[in-house]
Amino acid sequence: MNDTPSPLRIADDVLHILDQTRLPFAEHELRIDTAAQAAHAIATMQVRGAPLIGAIGAFGLALALREAADDAALDAARRMLAATRPTAVNLAWALDRVARAVQPLAPSARADAAWHEALAICDEDRAANRAIGEHTLTLIHALPATGRINLMTHCNAGWLATTGWGTALSGIYLARQAGLDLHVWVSETRPRNQGLLTSWELARAGVPHTVIADNAAGQLMREGKVDAVVIGADRIAANGDTANKVGSYLKALAARAHARPFWVAAPWSTIDLTCADGDAIPIEERSGDEVRVVRGAEGGITVLDDSRQVANPAFDVTPAALVSAIVTERGVIDTAAGRTPSSTELKVVSR
Numbered sequence: 482m483n484d485t486p487s488p489l490r491i492a493d494d495v496l497h498i499l500d501q502t503r504l505p506f507a508e509h510e511l512r513i514d515t516a517a518q519a520a521h522a523i524a525t526m527q528v529r530g531a532p533l534i535g536a537i538g539a540f541g542l543a544l545a546l547r548e549a550a551d552d553a554a555l556d557a558a559r560r561m562l563a564a565t566r567p568t569a570v571n572l573a574w575a576l577d578r579v580a581r582a583v584q585p586l587a588p589s590a591r592a593d594a595a596w597h598e599a600l601a602i603c604d605e606d607r608a609a610n611r612a613i614g615e616h617t618l619t620l621i622h623a624l625p626a627t628g629r630i631n632l633m634t635h636c637n638a639g640w641l642a643t644t645g646w647g648t649a650l651s652g653i654y655l656a657r658q659a660g661l662d663l664h665v666w667v668s669e670t671r672p673r674n675q676g677l678l679t680s681w682e683l684a685r686a687g688v689p690h691t692v693i694a695d696n697a698a699g700q701l702m703r704e705g706k707v708d709a710v711v712i713g714a715d716r717i718a719a720n721g722d723t724a725n726k727v728g729s730y731l732k733a734l735a736a737r738a739h740a741r742p743f744w745v746a747a748p749w750s751t752i753d754l755t756c757a758d759g760d761a762i763p764i765e766e767r768s769g770d771e772v773r774v775v776r777g778a779e780g781g782i783t784v785l786d787d788s789r790q791v792a793n794p795a796f797d798v799t800p801a802a803l804v805s806a807i808v809t810e811r812g813v814i815d816t817a818a819g820r821t822p823s824s825t826e827l828k829v830v831s832r
């Protein structure tokens with residue numbers, strides 16, 4: 482799995498992360514050697530993307546256990562890290578997994594065991610994402626498109642958002658490697674502009690793409706310029722309702738209106754069977770400053786002052802009825818086929 486870039490690097494038993502708040506303008510690595518630094522990196526989106534914040538949370542818990550490893554310290558560190566971002570279930574999932582692995586151990590053995598568990602989470606994430614890419618490639622091959630294939634994506638669900646390969650972008654990378662004639666519409670994804678990260682990734686990989694304003698998606702679909710939409714996910718409820726970066730829902734509505742497939746690509750750890758449907762998914766409300774200030778290479782420009790009210794929900798929920806397929810490492814859950822889910826699909830409902 483070494484043939485993928487990664488936003489994190491382990492050296493000298495500490496973490497080094499690519500600071501995503503400085504991309505795409507500057508490539509700058511940050512050293513993370515305390516749990517507080519890991520929590521800060523997640524909360525400020527120096528690291529972002531559901532699988533990646535899960536991995537950084539896991540390492541953060543291991544770093545906390547180097548300082549104190551009794552039950553109270555474990556619980557406090559876990560809560561502190563879990564509180565950083567609420568929507569992506571991968572964070573809580575990874576923290577629970579590490580805590581479960583170390584709880585039976587003596588405090589003196591916990592930090593090393595937690596570190597190894599975090600490394601295992603990363604290995605499994607890369608393998609899962611590669612498998613997601615292979616399943617997505619099958620869907621791409623099955624598109625009725627003749628000539629160049631035009632996909633659309635939203636936000637950044639590439640290797641920057643994971644520990645390698647990406648989720649939504651994994652299939653795009655494999656399609657490119659397979660020599661498919663493919664072009665990607667990349668929506669800029671205001672207010673944090675993660676679309677610029679996607680463009681940065683795709684440019685590095687030589688994938689033809691075009692960045693669009695978020696509001697251009699419907700017109701492009703209307704003009705027949707989009708063959709399918711593929712996005713990542715932060716939490717998928719038991720009925721298939723999908724929380725992803727705000728703006729995903731509007732793309733799903735437009736895709737349905739124009740009879741285009743809308744695929745959600747995510748590892749199994751993003752499925753939260755404790756959420757019956759999308760109404761149970763917590764939606765992160767971020768600072769209004771992200772809307773008030775437009776960031777660029779030279780810092781930020783304030784476009785709206787504090788006297789104006791701003792709302793900034795960071796995610797939205799796309800109802801399962803608008804999702805054509807959920808692609809996980811276990812295969813494709815075809816939510817449009819109207820068949821009964823298999824045992825591996827558990828409670829994810831087919832439509």
Ligand SMILES: CSC[C@H]1O[C@H](OP(=O)(O)O)[C@H](O)[C@@H]1O
Nearest residue numbers: 529530531636638642713725726
């Ligand atoms: C591969 S999951 C990517 C996922 O992460 C996102 O959010 P954020 O940038 O706020 O961490 C977004 O919903 C992406 O689809």
